[in-house]
Amino acid sequence: MELGLVGLGKMGGNMRERIRRAGHTVIGYDRNPDLADVHSLEELVNRLQGPRVVWVMVPAGAATQSTVDELAALLSPGDVVVDGGNSRWTDDEQHAEQLAAKGIGFVDCGVSGGVWGLENGYALMYGGDAEHVARVQPIFDALKPEGEFGAVHAGKVGAGHFAKMVHNGIEYAMMQAFAEGWELLEAVDSVTDVREVFRSWQEGTVIRSWLLDLAVRALDDDEHLEKLRGYAADSGEGRWTVEAAIDNAVPLPAITASLFARFASRQDDSPQMKMIAALRNQFGGHAVESK
Amino acid sequence: MELGLVGLGKMGGNMRERIRRAGHTVIGYDRNPDLADVHSLEELVNRLQGPRVVWVMVPAGAATQSTVDELAALLSPGDVVVDGGNSRWTDDEQHAEQLAAKGIGFVDCGVSGGVWGLENGYALMYGGDAEHVARVQPIFDALKPEGEFGAVHAGKVGAGHFAKMVHNGIEYAMMQAFAEGWELLEAVDSVTDVREVFRSWQEGTVIRSWLLDLAVRALDDDEHLEKLRGYAADSGEGRWTVEAAIDNAVPLPAITASLFARFASRQDDSPQMKMIAALRNQFGGHAVESK
Amino acid sequence: MELGLVGLGKMGGNMRERIRRAGHTVIGYDRNPDLADVHSLEELVNRLQGPRVVWVMVPAGAATQSTVDELAALLSPGDVVVDGGNSRWTDDEQHAEQLAAKGIGFVDCGVSGGVWGLENGYALMYGGDAEHVARVQPIFDALKPEGEFGAVHAGKVGAGHFAKMVHNGIEYAMMQAFAEGWELLEAVDSVTDVREVFRSWQEGTVIRSWLLDLAVRALDDDEHLEKLRGYAADSGEGRWTVEAAIDNAVPLPAITASLFARFASRQDDSPQMKMIAALRNQFGGHAVESK
């Protein structure tokens, strides 16, 4: 089938390649003309035969919104827009309504895979009406991993991004689990080869997982991670997961602890711990490290 | 080679079978005569040709201690004792010293595998002197999974149980991660098929793992886990992991949150939340649920 | 001075009384005619001599919004509206802009004090332009406690509600601190009189505080809190505090743990702990409590 693809960055570019390898036609647009197949969104829309499917793969927020706005003006009733970016699930319902007013369908799709996706396939979680999902299905089939799993119609509009967001929340806590365990093993004298402990865990254990495999790769590059700073960004999905939990009164202690550990990792000095130091100084004459 | 195996319960019995399948001779003792090959520890020791290797697979604490005490009296210099139970790593050094005083070697070994171990092999983490480990190596090779990984000489005496303990701490937080994510997905209306979301994650995602596979199996048995109570025991290793972290001033927020969630799951009513309710009642005339 | 007061519930009614005791004139409106001095917002506005000050003390969200909408239509340039309810700080800037478009000033005010406020005074945190705050100052002076402290101009519009929200976040964690300590003391045999321990802490300790005094009162009513269920509502401010922290990448581990403990207290059974139980069952044949 034919697909319009908007956004040809690291993710979008690889996805175009994977879809083409599956035998589909992809017409790609990007603001960067070196990456693009067409010069404008308008040209992209004109080049596609209706009814069209256009996959948006641009940064969440303003960029996605302006692309949806333009597509709402350019597309025709019966066309379908897929938002494959990292939009917050709360944006999806708005986009669906905005497009539905023009008779255009909407599917939201969370995409996982990173730099490994081109070869291994992308995990896909999508939400929307069955008829709209069906229109995009050949593309989902091209992008997903080859095995039995890796793609799911998770529910209504927004469910795709919500499921992907929760995936990332789980990922935060799994990463934190390995990180805590690694620090503890490194802290004791009796365990003399932490890297080999991690390596051994890759078979027969309860915790065997792709993240464990990646940890071993990382330790093979740099056994004690001496080349890195203990600094971790967070990408939005972790924050949104906690906010969604608060909205639904669901306690998320491990995922939230993982998010807060990242916040703290980015502080050169901790304001709250200054206050702790100040209070200790006030009541106890405790030794306080001054600058 | 020949192995004496003390303790033929669910774990020990399967391990005897796996070692025998590898062509070794196992003489097993258990207090339950229906399970045992010999009638006493003394008979077990007498049946083994020196230098002997005796693997202890009995409950941590008093049972392991009394077995080590008896073996210290029965064995000869040059023999080696392996503690394959769930002993706390702090016990290992004491056992090693106690046995070393008689010229007997000691190796501690953390064993993971549960009911899957007989067929798939057991993940093994062991600690002790290289010469003692070398004596046990054929047995480790018989027990471990077939692949490249699954067994490690983690370090000095105690390192095996320490590594296994940390494995279990990581396991706690990984389980908690999936549990939190599942509850959040179940809490929202837009995600209409949480089980299929979990199933899809088994390929192409960052969080693919054996625990995820098990979660899917559990959901296939009981899609909304309606047959279960939200009640989780804890086995000691989680507690010890947090205690080891405290000893070493290592922050373990996610693992500890996972342990505390289990504690709370076992309370019919939460005393601390009664105090919260009482305080709210005092200062605000907030509505409080009375019994 | 003259004040219009909208909302004469438990809080508003007591505040009217305290302001009147200070010698000011209060004209109160409430949807409940038994409580009200006038029959409508319009009558309230007409009864006040300009330039007017109208204090809104109704539930946050829709009720506050519709009151602000009505007042925007009824009031005149130079009048000032105070929102003394529990509005989210993000609403304040919108209300300020909406009213400023009509030349009407806006002050947001967080009010703490509960049922004790009438006699002891209300702690007040307000935000807005200095000229608008100055107009309300006599009312702030009437409401605040008699001592040196208890009222603050915290900053710009929104700062009052933000400061009150953080106050409540701190309150959550302080309550949780006492609750955790109480549960631990009750759990051990050696401490035979936990209530007297709490009572003794009221002098000479680092943790002496009004909340401790309230805990002692609660224990005097019901020594082991046997009449209460461990069930705690949450009022919005705790959630907003965590959301504000996420927006600002500030780690709030203790406050968030306190919020999540409340969420968990309201669950009859914990979905996430069902998943933990299910996973334990899958990998280990661990005993699981079935329904």
Add this chain to the structure above:
Amino acid sequence: MELGLVGLGKMGGNMRERIRRAGHTVIGYDRNPDLADVHSLEELVNRLQGPRVVWVMVPAGAATQSTVDELAALLSPGDVVVDGGNSRWTDDEQHAEQLAAKGIGFVDCGVSGGVWGLENGYALMYGGDAEHVARVQPIFDALKPEGEFGAVHAGKVGAGHFAKMVHNGIEYAMMQAFAEGWELLEAVDSVTDVREVFRSWQEGTVIRSWLLDLAVRALDDDEHLEKLRGYAADSGEGRWTVEAAIDNAVPLPAITASLFARFASRQDDSPQMKMIAALRNQFGGHAVESK
């Protein structure tokens, strides 16, 4: 009455002074002869008329143990030893048994008060048999604050230190509560005077407390705490509180979060966050800060 006091450091020296002001005779011993009234423990014991009361105020652990050992040898049946140091509650029962074998009584006493104790009195929590406590009562009365509260017979041997330990655990979480709130207020632009917000909270609020008063004092010294590093030691009681909670399966999320925040504050770089960074780098090509 007459008291022997061992240990005349910052705490012990002030306590000697407060007890003397109350009209009692104190004979003090310290390894530092400039502080001591006598030259040896033996001389101290000889100078006291029987039945004697000797209060030990030396560092927990080895110093307390060796003092108890010496006193066990020097004292007579009917004498009483008080351990007023920061011993772990688990040491108390051993000391009581050791001394009881010689007919010597034992009382453990947790003491709170720091540098403020000399003037304001010390909060005291003690454990032991009623007859032994009665012997020390005049000293407790001299040390405690003047009001109605501040001293408690908490229970059996060990209960005094246990109660003091829990007091400190609560203190950790209360300090963390104020610290988190302060950091969040400082993080937003709209709140222009955080110090005055804290100051105002000293009356009429739910969170008014001595720790809040101390926070205001600290902010008056250094409004934004710019002279301090965000570095906080921990003194043992926080760790023991968490360990006691684990022993009793009591969830302590806020207190433990406070302890872990202190651990993290002392790390120049976080090993666990290096692992997070390494994993992010592996799966996503995420930007990582290298050294």
